[in-house]
Amino acid sequence: MAKQYVMVIQASKCIGCQACTVACKFQNEVPEGQYRTKSPAVGPTGTYPNVKLYFEKEACQMCKNAPCVAVCPTKASYHNEDGVVLVDSNKCVGCKYCMTACPYDARFINEETGAADKCSFCYEHRVSQGEKPACVSTCVGGALSFGDLNDPNSDVKKLLDKYKAEVRKPEFGTHPNVYYIYEGVK
Amino acid sequence: MEQNAKAELYLAFAAIFQRPRPEISDHLEELIELWAEEIPASRTQVQVLEDFCRKHPAGEKRLNTLWEHYIPLFETGKVEASPYASVHLNREKQVLGTESMAVKSFYEKAGYAIESNGELPDHLAVELEFAALLARDGQEEYLAEFKKVHLLPFLSVILPLIRNSGRPVYAAAAAILQDWQIHSEERG
């Protein structure tokens, strides 16, 4: 059976330590000054002393209905067999259509390769080898979970059954495979 | 240009861009003389260098002046122009990047090994010294390939940085090397 890889982010457990940010850079050899993922703070919001703060992990949302794939003139952006959105840098001509189309601002032109770049769920080097993505493996707070939603025993399935989860910008109809659980932080 | 002169030129630049040491500092005039003779476009820079030599006669004080500029320019802290090719040519902007490995392989291909406990393979002075050896031994094909694939891409990035640093001796030497290796190439 095909897999449906998803990432679930529990904001209550994210401490904004940026371990994921740095792990991603080394795993994916992302050039200086560029990032596939970052976790900026949202807040503090509210009025002293009643304030709140949480962190929002930003990266490709791995849409099932991906605008980037749809607009790509060279088919460099594509869904692989496990539903992961990837970029074939050899086919990419750097036209930036995908960057314009992405509602999540998740893509950039890699300064080194000249191709569009973004989170790949570490598919090639880790996930296809049975490992978790680099960010998930190093998450100090334990906020990140990754797995196959079609597997009833996966952490991600259990989390999504247990908690109310959201996707970002549902109004775009992109059906992301990255879910956010905000319980306890908003 | 005759083979010997070319080899000496590479070696002279390798001499100036390695860590200062007494025998090089004390023979600075000789390097300048070579440049003046072999690279006609270097006239202005040669005068700057000759001025430096007049103000800083050979000896410990000259050597310390070279150190004073060599360290922030190449070595620690500010590192205005890191002497390692990887830092400029590879994504990570760090030492021992893929360019460093590639240069080391090239040395081996040409029949040379670099001491594993010495300087990193892609140090500016090391690459120039290698070019000097190739030129000296008439290994023209290797030299042409080395220049094209490794040396010129590196020189075209680092020499402007050294020039722009305005550091005595080094900025002028970089300008002369630029004249010889890059501008003259461009002029064909």
Next chain:
Amino acid sequence: MKRRQFLKGVLYGTGGTMVALGGFGTFTKLAPQAVAAAKEEAKTVFSTCEMCTSRCTVAVKVKNDKVVKVEGNPHDGATAGTICARGNAGPSLLYDPQRIKKPMIRTGDRGSGKFKEVSWDEAYAHIADKVKTIQKDYGAETIAFASRVNPQDQFFRLIARAIGSPNTFSHEATCPMSRTTALEGTFGNPYIGADYGNAKYIITMGRNFFEGIHVPMVKGVMKAVANGAKLVVLDPRFSVTAAKGEWIPIKGATDLAFVMALANVMIKENLYDKEFLDQYTEGFDQWVEAVKDTTPEWAEKETGIPKDKIVEIARGFAAARPNALIEYGWRTPWTPNDYQLRRAIMIVNMMIGNWEVPGGYYQKKGAGVLAAFPDQSGYAKPTGGGFGPQPAAPKPAKGRIDGAGVKGTPGQLIPPVDGAVGQITESILTGKPYPVKGWFVHRFNPVISMPESDRLIEALKKLDLLVVCDVYMTDAAYFADVVLPECTYLERYEPIIDQSGLVPKLQLRQPAVPLVYADTKPGWQIYKELGEKIGIGDFFSFKDMEEFLTRQLQPAGLTLDQLKEKGFWSPAGMKPFFMRGNDPKAPAPPTNAPNGKIAIFSHEIEEAVKGEGIPKYKQYPQPEEGKFRFVQGKVAVHTNAGTHNVPVLNELMPQNSLWINTQSAAKLGVKDGDDIIISSGQYEHKGKAKVTEGIRPDTVFAYHGFGRISPELKRAYNKGINDNKLIKNEIGESGNVVTSTTFVTVRKA
């Protein structure tokens, strides 16, 4: 004229000193068979991180002798295979072109930044000469040694011992030393751990778990919170930790009042474990007396926390007993008598009997501790020393400059192993009790880590000898006479690292790759070779670190290969051991506790300073209108004064800003992002304002370690605010620096 004789000589190898191949001797001719196709060699080396001092286990991924990634060690349950941003950034430090690569000797005035590179031999000879001159002219005791605590201290400090200087210091006075004083005074030793993961109620006072990251502790606290534990965070600033719990913006420097009020409520409402106190402690009666008037009403006035809230916390904390804890703190030196706050915290902890139970405090279980428990003693045997026979060290001619450890004097409160490092500045400048003329600094950056940077620099300029060993041209190195380039933790062995917690745990730091810069060296080798040059080589009685480690491990029945396997060793099959885990009345003596009891009244502290045997409240001034209390703290992506120039981490956070409350900023006409001047009266610092609702209106805050002074730290130089420029060099009651009693004004620049 012999034209170009020099170049020709070099080129053709006739220059005498050059090898036959010619050139500068960089190249050798390669035998044809040595040309082999590069093959991809990937391996994992298990080691110990040193991007901060928490020493997490790591798995270093190496390809073709190059570190490509550092990950958490998947074998280690304490980190669950995770590592923080700094740990992940290891390769960025390792391959940084800005690292120092050769020994350097200063050629210009101190602070001119003029250096030349020299051979190790020249560097050692230069230092040895100066040491001998100072020894002869002033005495060996006038040479001080200070390092950030690390496993190689035993080599660094051996130089001091062998030449006869008693003046060895750690950085701890700037960090948790007042806690050490409190733990020693209460438990007889400082090796006390907390079991966060099983706690049901955690009160933290300024300890910012989620920004001052210690991975196993983050895991513990996060586990507790995920299991529904209450997390109460007292902090004048809204930290990330505060965001994960209930934030109580306590008035600065009043924490002791809060703790004493908790005790007052718990006694009044009988919410404490009398049986525990009777069996395991002594002196509780004096504590009852000490807190009889520290009511919630009184504490409300002191702390600004409503009295009902204090009562609510006291009840909630006590209701969760004994699986509850008040955090004892980390970077602690807030006030001159900070150690009494730490003492009071531990006393209130003991009031709920949270000793040696899950979710409470415990004696760290090294093999030595287990020896007293027949059913545990079989799990581990103690390690030994790594040195061979050593000569007798000379007796120092004078006592320490800080009087540390002298019984019957206030100096008794200062742990001599750490010392009052701030005293070095004072002794250099005032000559009291006697002058300091030389200073060795290892892996420590006093210019940024110690208070009153300007005064410290003034002191550095007066020294006859300053030697700094580090990986970067740090702010201290910039003023040094001799700079010694150490290789990084990814390139060296170190002695065994004992990280025992609820089970024994021995960790290894081992090289993952050969030296990146061939002329850098590990600290142990630097001090061994320097020792030989000074003429005290006999003290360094070991060949290399493999031999040293083997000697250490042998008595424990372990081998170096065993340690290399996973990078650490813990006894197989041993469960976390709480002395009172099964039987609440089981013997549970803290190591070296006087009479085997936990000292609520401390005779030792009373002996040091009469009247201080039981904590008592001291009221410190509060800022008047228009002034702010200046507090500082840690940020997740940087370590103290250490990592700000590491490329990837610098990229994430190149500078700090001054947090100021929205209302307070409005009064000053300061907007978010404005350039401002912060003034302590004596010192001024420029910076940027971060206007936020997340701070008390009477307090301003900056992350520590920014605003670097060494122009050689290219990325971090002059970026942001150096907090220690503004803080006065005051020496607290237990030798601590004092970080949180400085008041500042803020104005638009």
